Amino acid sequence: MIKHLRSAADLDAATATLILDTAAEMAALSGREVKKLPALRGRTVVNLFYEDSTRTRISFEAAAKRLSADVINFSAKGSSVSKGESLKDTALTLQAMGADAVVIRHSASGAPHRLSNWVDGSVVNAGDGTHEHPTQALLDAYTMRSRLGRLDGLKVAVVGDVLHSRVARSNVLLLSTLGAEVTLVGPPTLIPVDIVAALSKTARVSYDLDSVLPDSDVVMMLRVQTERMQDSYFPSAREYSRRYGLDVTRMRKLPEHAIVMHPGPMNRGMEIAPEVADSPRSTIVEQVANGVSVRMAVLYLLLGGK
Amino acid sequence: MAQPRADAPSKIILAGSDLHRVVDRIAHQILEKTSGATGTVLLGIPTRGVPLAHRLAARIHAFEGVEIPVGSLDITLYRDDLRLNATRALGKTELPAGGIDGLRVILVDDVLFSGRSVRAALDALKDLGRPSSVQLAVLVDRGHRQLPIRADYVGKNIPTALSESVKVTLTEIDGADEVKLIGGLK
Amino acid sequence: MAYLLKGVSILGASPSDLYIADGVVSEKPVEGAEVIDATGLVALPGLVDVHTHLREPGREDAETVETGSRAAALGGYTAVCAMANTSPVADTAGVVEQVWRLGREAGLVDVQPIGAVTVGLAGKQMAELGAMATSAANVRIFSDDGFCVADPKLMRRALEYVKAFDGVIAQHAEEPRLTEGAQMHEGEVSTRLGLTGWPAVAEEAIIARDVLLAEHVGSRLHVCHVSTAGSVEVLRQAKARGVRVTAEVTPHHLLLTDELAAGYDPVFKVNPPLRTRSDVEALRQALLDGVIDVVATDHAPHAVQDKECEWAHARPGMLGLETALPIVLSVFGPQWDLIADRMSIAPARIAGLDGHGGDLTRAGTPANLTLVDPAAQRTVDPAELASRSRNTPYAGMTLPGRIVATFLRGEATVLDGKAVK
Numbered sequence: 001m002i003k004h005l006r007s008a009a010d011l012d013a014a015t016a017t018l019i020l021d022t023a024a025e026m027a028a029l030s031g032r033e034v035k036k037l038p039a040l041r042g043r044t045v046v047n048l049f050y051e052d053s054t055r056t057r058i059s060f061e062a063a064a065k066r067l068s069a070d071v072i073n074f075s076a077k078g079s080s081v082s083k084g085e086s087l088k089d090t091a092l093t094l095q096a097m098g099a100d101a102v103v104i105r106h107s108a109s110g111a112p113h114r115l116s117n118w119v120d121g122s123v124v125n126a127g128d129g130t131h132e133h134p135t136q137a138l139l140d141a142y143t144m145r146s147r148l149g150r151l152d153g154l155k156v157a158v159v160g161d162v163l164h165s166r167v168a169r170s171n172v173l174l175l176s177t178l179g180a181e182v183t184l185v186g187p188p189t190l191i192p193v194d195i196v197a198a199l200s201k202t203a204r205v206s207y208d209l210d211s212v213l214p215d216s217d218v219v220m221m222l223r224v225q226t227e228r229m230q231d232s233y234f235p236s237a238r239e240y241s242r243r244y245g246l247d248v249t250r251m252r253k254l255p256e257h258a259i260v261m262h263p264g265p266m267n268r269g270m271e272i273a274p275e276v277a278d279s280p281r282s283t284i285v286e287q288v289a290n291g292v293s294v295r296m297a298v299l300y301l302l303l304g305g306k
Numbered sequence: 307m308a309q310p311r312a313d314a315p316s317k318i319i320l321a322g323s324d325l326h327r328v329v330d331r332i333a334h335q336i337l338e339k340t341s342g343a344t345g346t347v348l349l350g351i352p353t354r355g356v357p358l359a360h361r362l363a364a365r366i367h368a369f370e371g372v373e374i375p376v377g378s379l380d381i382t383l384y385r386d387d388l389r390l391n392a393t394r395a396l397g398k399t400e401l402p403a404g405g406i407d408g409l410r411v412i413l414v415d416d417v418l419f420s421g422r423s424v425r426a427a428l429d430a431l432k433d434l435g436r437p438s439s440v441q442l443a444v445l446v447d448r449g450h451r452q453l454p455i456r457a458d459y460v461g462k463n464i465p466t467a468l469s470e471s472v473k474v475t476l477t478e479i480d481g482a483d484e485v486k487l488i489g490g491l492k
Numbered sequence: 493m494a495y496l497l498k499g500v501s502i503l504g505a506s507p508s509d510l511y512i513a514d515g516v517v518s519e520k521p522v523e524g525a526e527v528i529d530a531t532g533l534v535a536l537p538g539l540v541d542v543h544t545h546l547r548e549p550g551r552e553d554a555e556t557v558e559t560g561s562r563a564a565a566l567g568g569y570t571a572v573c574a575m576a577n578t579s580p581v582a583d584t585a586g587v588v589e590q591v592w593r594l595g596r597e598a599g600l601v602d603v604q605p606i607g608a609v610t611v612g613l614a615g616k617q618m619a620e621l622g623a624m625a626t627s628a629a630n631v632r633i634f635s636d637d638g639f640c641v642a643d644p645k646l647m648r649r650a651l652e653y654v655k656a657f658d659g660v661i662a663q664h665a666e667e668p669r670l671t672e673g674a675q676m677h678e679g680e681v682s683t684r685l686g687l688t689g690w691p692a693v694a695e696e697a698i699i700a701r702d703v704l705l706a707e708h709v710g711s712r713l714h715v716c717h718v719s720t721a722g723s724v725e726v727l728r729q730a731k732a733r734g735v736r737v738t739a740e741v742t743p744h745h746l747l748l749t750d751e752l753a754a755g756y757d758p759v760f761k762v763n764p765p766l767r768t769r770s771d772v773e774a775l776r777q778a779l780l781d782g783v784i785d786v787v788a789t790d791h792a793p794h795a796v797q798d799k800e801c802e803w804a805h806a807r808p809g810m811l812g813l814e815t816a817l818p819i820v821l822s823v824f825g826p827q828w829d830l831i832a833d834r835m836s837i838a839p840a841r842i843a844g845l846d847g848h849g850g851d852l853t854r855a856g857t858p859a860n861l862t863l864v865d866p867a868a869q870r871t872v873d874p875a876e877l878a879s880r881s882r883n884t885p886y887a888g889m890t891l892p893g894r895i896v897a898t899f900l901r902g903e904a905t906v907l908d909g910k911a912v913k
Contacts, residue, residue, distance in 0.1 A: 001393045025396040034433040039383035088800050108802035109686040110756030131686030198683035305393030
């Protein structure tokens with residue numbers, strides 16, 4: 001088993017599949033009355049969150065606690081971190097506390113890589129800058145597999161601000177590893193020209209959402225921040241929404257079985273219409289539930305053994 | 307625990323129809339001891355306890371026409387040696403539709419050795435519900451218990467040395483029915 | 493002190509004896525001269541760096557004029573041009589004179605201050621260039637390095653203004669609007685790593701603009717740390733047209749590529765960023781062709797806490813003085829005439845440092861020189877560097893060439909590979 005999960009590229013197909021299979025067992029166990037499992041008793045998992053992300057933090061916290069690990073939440077606000085303590089000094093503190101795993105969310109790309117140089121425990125990337133968010137990609141893959149039964153050969157459209165999206169990067173890497181065909185869709189300003197060369201030779205790029213939808217099994221809408229407008233990535237929220245937003249009319253172009261995903265938090269009315277977000281095709285609520293199972297699987301596989 | 311080398315000499319203890327007869331005997335014993343196996347659930351411990359549980363249920367059905375619910379109980383997350391080995395993949399835990407509360411659960415495993423797997427199974431069971439009683443059925447008891455645990459139904463007692471190992475193969479998983487004693491032979 | 497360098501090979505020529513007395517190359521040996529067995533050693537005119545950050549005043553925790561001078565001497569340098577981005581900024585006669593005086597006191601290399609083009613490097617108002625030129629520091633190179641003189645009108649005026657005292661503007665070519673938040677070369681690797689890209693065009697656009705401005709006003713322009721193949725083409729065309737432009741390349745841009753960012757270790761973070769293999773190839777060819785005139789280190793010491801952190805929070809820059817010659821040797825091999833020209837003669841000419849880059853075969857030439865053992869190899873150990881900082885990207889690399897001795901106006905600053913003070 002790998003030691004860290006810093007990037008979806010750390011996972012080969014066998015390991016990724018093992019995580020998804022383990023997550024399925026974890027999900028089955030989570031359905032029962034006693035949710036706690038003893039596997040990580042005596043192990044310490046630190047949630048080191050430099051960015052506010054309550055949903056991701058509680059997902060990891062629930063996962064660790066269900067496996068009986070001791071969880072320490074270390075959020076940047078109101079701690080020594082906000083008083084200017086460096087990542088390295090924080091790392092040495094966690095090391096001294098005997099952290100077996102550090103789950104890190106950080107605004108700087110690569111912070112988990114840096115951290116892994118300074119601690120002995122496992123490092124799990126819970127989102128770093130505009131780099132990656134591998135457990136999100138795992139839970140997305142898990143959701144696709146449980147809804148559609150497979151990943152190999154699945155046609156997945158990832159739509160929106162690919163340039164700034166850590167979710168997109170991890171998804172392209174992981175889905176390609178697992179045999180899905182990814183098409184990145186968005187305005188050319190938000191899709192780096194070398195994304196295919198950088199991440200996956202099997203991925204494709206399109207600037208036309210309408211032409212991609214009829215041949216998609218999954219459409220994943222990325223959050224688009226309206227601030228990008230000020231930086232001339234697109235002229236207005238209205239124009240963005242017209243060209244790349246998923247509304248009811250567009251949703252009808254999808255095949256009958258296709259699902260709609262969103263990593264959250266959503267901008268309803270911007271990249272996704274409320275009717276779409278709440279439709280039966282939408283897996284948005286499921287994704288949250290699956291997040292706990294997938295994170296349990298990751299923590300178990302990283303920390304359970306020797 | 308010391309494992310015999312791969313090229314160590316081995317001896318077949320049970321094979322084919324011998325093994326089938328042993329399973330039949332356990333099935334009969336269960337029927338006898340549980341007065342017809344009513345209110346009973348068989349839970350196999352992965353990996354090889356699961357097909358054994360299904361075989362026992364099938365034989366009991368053949369003998370008496372009783373349908374016994376069968377499930378599986380994975381003990382990986384409850385093992386006390388989890389941290390001593392590389393991470394293990396999880397097996398399946400599937401309880402029969404009626405659950406286990408108030409029922410007699412018979413745990414089924416291939417080999418009873420130190421007793422630690424059974425202890426883990428009892429812990430796992432506790433988190434799943436409250437059976438009225440728990441019994442244990444094993445194909446082979448090779449001795450060397452480290453915990454105060456004994457089986458209610460034993461297919462075959464095989465006295466072994468600690469340096470030996472017992473290997474059970476089943477058609478469903480391994481393509482052949484066999485019990486082998488490996489290593490330690492003169 | 494007089495020296496007799498026995499059996500030395502001047503620029504790779506057959507062994508001869510080189511006499512040093514009274515601070516110059518002497519025709520005859522002097523009585524009582526110290527004899528140095530220079531068998532197998534190559535004598536080069538003392539190296540000249542037109543682009544060094546010595547950090548004093550302001551960041552003496554990263555480097556001082558003295559520690560930087562020692563690193564320079566150990567690297568074979570006899571003169572370095574100290575960049576203006578200190579704190580306070582070297583934008584007045586007072587600050588440049590202070591740096592110049594500190595250099596004299598250290599006495600290991602000639603420290604030639606560079607003056608800022610604009611007040612506080614802010615790019616708004618021209619600094620008192622004339623006052624710096626006529627100060628004791630005798631400033632000839634002006635640069636806002638670290639920042640680009642982005643305003644085209646201001647750049648034009650500066651290019652024109654320094655003609656009065658034969659100055660030159662050394663431009664840090666980086667269009668600031670195209671590099672907002674930039675962390676590394678924009679390309680495949682930046683896309684994969686999720687680090688904001690620094691596009692090649694941000695450098696090339698400014699160089700293209702500046703060579704046209706220099707051509708228009710008939711001024712000299714120097715381009716700092718050229719890093720892209722596209723920049724090389726712009727320079728090649730400008731030089732063919734007769735534009736008075738010179739350019740430098742750093743050792744790291746001649747060797748390293750953006751792939752090194754993969755582990756997010758900021759020791760590889762530098763501005764301009766490490767580029768691609770094809771850029772490296774184009775830069776090497778440009779140095780051979782003379783499209784790029786000089787190798788300059790852009791020696792940029794940084795304190796540990798400014799590098800042992802997240803990539804985005806780290807300061808850009810790498811140490812260079814102590815490894816420059818070995819890197820150039822490893823890239824180009826023992827092409828001693830080329831090395832002497834690009835690392836000593838041409839930089840001395842650009843910086844107007846008359847006593848440096850002289851002909852060692854001629855009696856009377858100031859004895860600024862360095863002795864290199866080309867057969868020796870050295871593995872770079874950050875702990876052994878004389879710089880106060882440790883941010884070398886070459887740690888663990890084994891490089892050819894060892895600096896055995898360096899002489900500044902006839903006095904040894906380095907002997908047996910060790911600084912004399």
